[in-house]
Amino acid sequence: MRTRLALAIPLVLAACAKGPAGDAARAPGGTMIIATTGDADVLFPPVTSVTNGINVSDLLFCRLAELKLALNTVDDAGFRPVLARSWEHPDSLTIVFHLDRRAHWQDGAPVTAADVAFTFGVYRDPAVNSPLAPFLAAIDSVTARDSFTVAFRFRRWYPEQLYDATYHMRVLPRHLLDTIPAARLATAPFARAPVGDGPYRFVSWAAGSEIALAADPAWFLGRPGLDRLIWRVTPELATAVSGLLAGEADAMEVIPARGQLERVQQATDVRLVPYPSPFYAAIVFNLRRPPFADRDVRRALAMAVDRETVVRSVFGPFAEVAVGATSPMQWIWSDSISQLPFDTAAAARLLDQRGWRRGGAGGLRSSHGAPLRFTLLVPTSSQVRQQAAVIVQDELRRLGVDMRIQPLEFTVMERRTQTGDFDAALISRTIDPSPASLLQWWSPGAGGNIGRYADTAFGSLAAAAMRARTRAEAAPLWRSALGRLNDEAPAVFLFSPRNNAAISTRFRNVTIRPDSWLATVTEWRVIEARHIARDRGAPRP
Amino acid sequence: MLRFAARRLAFAVVSVAAVVFITFLLVHAAPGEPMLGTPERALASPETMARQRTLFGLDRPLPEQFLRYARNLARGELGESFVLHRPVAAVLAEAVPNTLLLGGTALVASLLLGLAIGVVQAARHHSRTDTLLSAATLVLYSVPVFWLGLVLLLVFGERLHWLPVSGMTSAGLEDRLSSLGRAVDVARHLVLPAASLALVQAAAFARFQRSALVESLDAEYIRAARAKGLTERAVLLKHALRGALAPTLTLAGLSVPYFLAGSVLVESIFGWPGLGRVAYDAIFARDYNVITATALVSGVLVAAGNLLADVAVAIADPRVRLDQ
Numbered sequence: 001m002r003t004r005l006a007l008a009i010p011l012v013l014a015a016c017a018k019g020p021a022g023d024a025a026r027a028p029g030g031t032m033i034i035a036t037t038g039d040a041d042v043l044f045p046p047v048t049s050v051t052n053g054i055n056v057s058d059l060l061f062c063r064l065a066e067l068k069l070a071l072n073t074v075d076d077a078g079f080r081p082v083l084a085r086s087w088e089h090p091d092s093l094t095i096v097f098h099l100d101r102r103a104h105w106q107d108g109a110p111v112t113a114a115d116v117a118f119t120f121g122v123y124r125d126p127a128v129n130s131p132l133a134p135f136l137a138a139i140d141s142v143t144a145r146d147s148f149t150v151a152f153r154f155r156r157w158y159p160e161q162l163y164d165a166t167y168h169m170r171v172l173p174r175h176l177l178d179t180i181p182a183a184r185l186a187t188a189p190f191a192r193a194p195v196g197d198g199p200y201r202f203v204s205w206a207a208g209s210e211i212a213l214a215a216d217p218a219w220f221l222g223r224p225g226l227d228r229l230i231w232r233v234t235p236e237l238a239t240a241v242s243g244l245l246a247g248e249a250d251a252m253e254v255i256p257a258r259g260q261l262e263r264v265q266q267a268t269d270v271r272l273v274p275y276p277s278p279f280y281a282a283i284v285f286n287l288r289r290p291p292f293a294d295r296d297v298r299r300a301l302a303m304a305v306d307r308e309t310v311v312r313s314v315f316g317p318f319a320e321v322a323v324g325a326t327s328p329m330q331w332i333w334s335d336s337i338s339q340l341p342f343d344t345a346a347a348a349r350l351l352d353q354r355g356w357r358r359g360g361a362g363g364l365r366s367s368h369g370a371p372l373r374f375t376l377l378v379p380t381s382s383q384v385r386q387q388a389a390v391i392v393q394d395e396l397r398r399l400g401v402d403m404r405i406q407p408l409e410f411t412v413m414e415r416r417t418q419t420g421d422f423d424a425a426l427i428s429r430t431i432d433p434s435p436a437s438l439l440q441w442w443s444p445g446a447g448g449n450i451g452r453y454a455d456t457a458f459g460s461l462a463a464a465a466m467r468a469r470t471r472a473e474a475a476p477l478w479r480s481a482l483g484r485l486n487d488e489a490p491a492v493f494l495f496s497p498r499n500n501a502a503i504s505t506r507f508r509n510v511t512i513r514p515d516s517w518l519a520t521v522t523e524w525r526v527i528e529a530r531h532i533a534r535d536r537g538a539p540r541p
Numbered sequence: 542m543l544r545f546a547a548r549r550l551a552f553a554v555v556s557v558a559a560v561v562f563i564t565f566l567l568v569h570a571a572p573g574e575p576m577l578g579t580p581e582r583a584l585a586s587p588e589t590m591a592r593q594r595t596l597f598g599l600d601r602p603l604p605e606q607f608l609r610y611a612r613n614l615a616r617g618e619l620g621e622s623f624v625l626h627r628p629v630a631a632v633l634a635e636a637v638p639n640t641l642l643l644g645g646t647a648l649v650a651s652l653l654l655g656l657a658i659g660v661v662q663a664a665r666h667h668s669r670t671d672t673l674l675s676a677a678t679l680v681l682y683s684v685p686v687f688w689l690g691l692v693l694l695l696v697f698g699e700r701l702h703w704l705p706v707s708g709m710t711s712a713g714l715e716d717r718l719s720s721l722g723r724a725v726d727v728a729r730h731l732v733l734p735a736a737s738l739a740l741v742q743a744a745a746f747a748r749f750q751r752s753a754l755v756e757s758l759d760a761e762y763i764r765a766a767r768a769k770g771l772t773e774r775a776v777l778l779k780h781a782l783r784g785a786l787a788p789t790l791t792l793a794g795l796s797v798p799y800f801l802a803g804s805v806l807v808e809s810i811f812g813w814p815g816l817g818r819v820a821y822d823a824i825f826a827r828d829y830n831v832i833t834a835t836a837l838v839s840g841v842l843v844a845a846g847n848l849l850a851d852v853a854v855a856i857a858d859p860r861v862r863l864d865q
Contacts (some may be wrong), residue, residue, distance in 0.1 A: 033712045035707075039822075042625065042626045042627075044626075050624075126592065129593060129596065206635070207625075207636075208636065208822075209814035210708070210710075210712060228713065230713055232708055232712045234707045234708070235818060236812070238691065239706055239707050239810055239812060240707070242694055242699040243707050245699055246699050246705075246706055248706060248711075248712070411572070411825075411827055412573045414573070534711075534712070534713030
């Protein structure tokens with residue numbers, strides 16, 4: 001008896017000692033207030049197009065599978081199961097998904113194959129007018145084989161089939177939506193108070209002010225670590241940062257201005273979490289207009305821009321010099337990509353050879369009496385692009401090129417570039433994790449190809465890269481395509497900003513997936529010793 | 542009095558109709574369009590954008606679009622927001638009360654503060670106090686509202702932590718507060734944005750009130766009041782102030798556009814979810830229906846402000862009513 005007691009006491013003591021500490025490590029709880037400069041538009045994934053709307057609806061609705069942090073879009077190993085517990089490729093044109101039977105809608109109904117097939121129909125329906133529909137063009141059909149098995153049939157084979165089947169669509173509840181006419185789905189009450197299948201439930205939305213979500217304790221992949229997520233809309237960036245520094249907010253997705261970043265750097269309770277951005281900025285030339293139809297002139301202009309100086313002057317350490325039409329978020333980014341050097345002497349020689357010689361007023365170059373002059377459109381909404389334009393203007397003036405800057409409101413600039421009414425434009429592009437997004441901007445006939453660049457060599461390299469079976473095979477081909485683009489210089493690729501999330505030091509386990517900064521938020525935790533009033537006030541789901 | 546109010550009301554209706562017509566024409570004539578309103582939307586394919594234009598009738602000739610808008614407006618329909626995918630009336634119904642709370646508080650606060658300063662200055666005109674207050678009100682009157690807002694935010698919000706810096710309520714704490722607690726919470730959030738708007742306008746009211754009071758203190762009826770043996774305080778507050786209120790009340794009515802325009806900046810700085818923010822976002826997104834509706838509501842508020850000021854002046858000073 002005594003022996004048993006002697007054995008039991010240390011076990012009980014060990015269990016007691018381990019209890020609170022062990023629970024603290026896993027204990028859910030806490031509230032995260034996210035300061036954001038913009039409200040959501042609508043919480044209906046097929047038509048949600050504003051960043052904050054996407055961030056919120058991403059936590060309400062699940063995908064079949066999610067990309068892992070490495071954003072490998074080619075290999076199956078790059079994905080982790082979510083609604084689909086597994087998938088298989090019975091032939092080169094089919095992927096069959098087996099749904100996780102534990103998955104359910106927040107009204108209790110199970111997530112079924114019929115929901116997935118219905119979702120595909122909604123995204124592709126012209127009446128819904130989803131901007132994501134073009135990304136699903138390679139999928140021929142989606143059919144439910146039984147309640148929990150759904151087959152995607154493709155029109156052709158390509159390595160990113162799984163990516164296209166899972167990334168662009170978030171599964172919708174058929175039983176709540178199939179009676180609503182497709183054209184009214186975006187304006188239906190559901191789109192402002194949705195019922196999802198994700199880790200968080202919709203709680204409230206005060207337009208222009210606040211959106212609140214609460215953790216779904218019964219989420220089939222495990223209860224999220226934070227009880228509540230609240231987005232607080234603060235349009236003025238400086239005020240949003242003040243709120244963060246004053247402790248009214250806990251996090252911001254990105255702080256885009258250098259001055260504000262430096263304020264956060266000096267704070268002790270907030271830290272910056274850097275991650276690659278999905279953006280790059282470039283000066284795009286309109287190849288329909290002289291002198292940009294001449295490849296050598298474009299190359300000379302590209303070589304005359306000291307991009308390192310531009311980037312450090314505008315961003316300090318908070319951006320990368322772009323290696324091409326990509327960002328560090330994509331797995332094809334590499335310093336080994338061939339780029340034109342910064343070489344003003346070579347640039348001057350090229351222009352001389354093409355007949356653009358100095359001699360005009362103010363040392364300007366001219367050819368047959370016409371000065372080498374063009375206008376660069378810059379959006380007034382982007383302070384950093386306006387600053388970069390001024391530096392580039394100075395560098396080109398030294399080469400004898402007169403670049404005039406025309407700041408325009410964003411919508412006006414977009415209209416001008418889309419209709420071809422411009423010489424050059426300093427644009428910013430948001431790209432997907434998939435390198436195939438390169439073709440949206442640089443292939444002939446693509447809507448985003450505003451400069452009307454067309455090159456068969458680039459097209460061939462990109463086509464070969466898209467056919468490659470593995471990432472190891474595809475990467476060198478994509479990099480060659482980017483190198484070819486740099487060599488042809490339809491644009492001067494200037495910079496890719498380095499995103500910096502600002503997050504209170506109360507939070508731990510913080511990781512960020514660059515294309516979707518809250519993709520791993522279910523793993524985030526508040527350090528229990530640093531709970532504050534709003535954490536204690538959180539209603540336990 | 543009734544005829545006077547009816548005449549003013551008819552004039553207000555015509556003015557608001559003109560505001561709506563001009564706004565509709567201007568926003569449609571401005572370069573850009575709703576389908577390109579945000580960088581995210583610009584990623585949509587040309588086909589998608591073309592379908593959107595057709596859906597919202599933006600591919601129709603402008604006169605046809607206006608006639609349709611006017612017909613809907615006559616039925617009380619303000620249309621749908623292109624960006625928010627919801628009725629404009631619902632968008633405004635959420636925002637207008639918040640702006641009325643902010644603007645109304647700022648107007649009352651600025652009027653009371655301006656009157657108080659003006660009375661003190663008039664009572665001690667040409668004294669050192671008067672000179673100091675004149676200088677102070679001149680400085681305040683010269684300060685841009687957004688700058689004052691940012692300074693107040695930095696000092697009282699971020700540095701001293703006395704007041705919240707943004708929003709209308711404390712995020713994450715609403716469910717722990719009683720009704721009274723919520724009211725106090727909203728009041729605390731109201732202080733900085735209302736002060737930003739009120740301080741500048743209070744300076745204007747003070748300068749007007751001082752001038753009017755100083756002038757009226759020399760009037761014969763004031764000399765008569767003093768001759769009756771009334772105290773200087775009673776002379777100033779009961780007799781001189783009532784006669785000198787008219788210019789300040791008129792200015793208060795005319796200041797409604799100031800508070801509406803100021804709310805665009807102040808609501809953005811302090812994250813106050815009101816009409817100014819709605820208008821600001823809609824302008825950049827070229828959300829035509831929302832822009833035109835905010836102009837309509839602003840026009841109604843300005844007309845109402847002027848009407849109320851006219852009526853208040855007529856009540857305060859019967860000579861105005863007789864003159865009309």
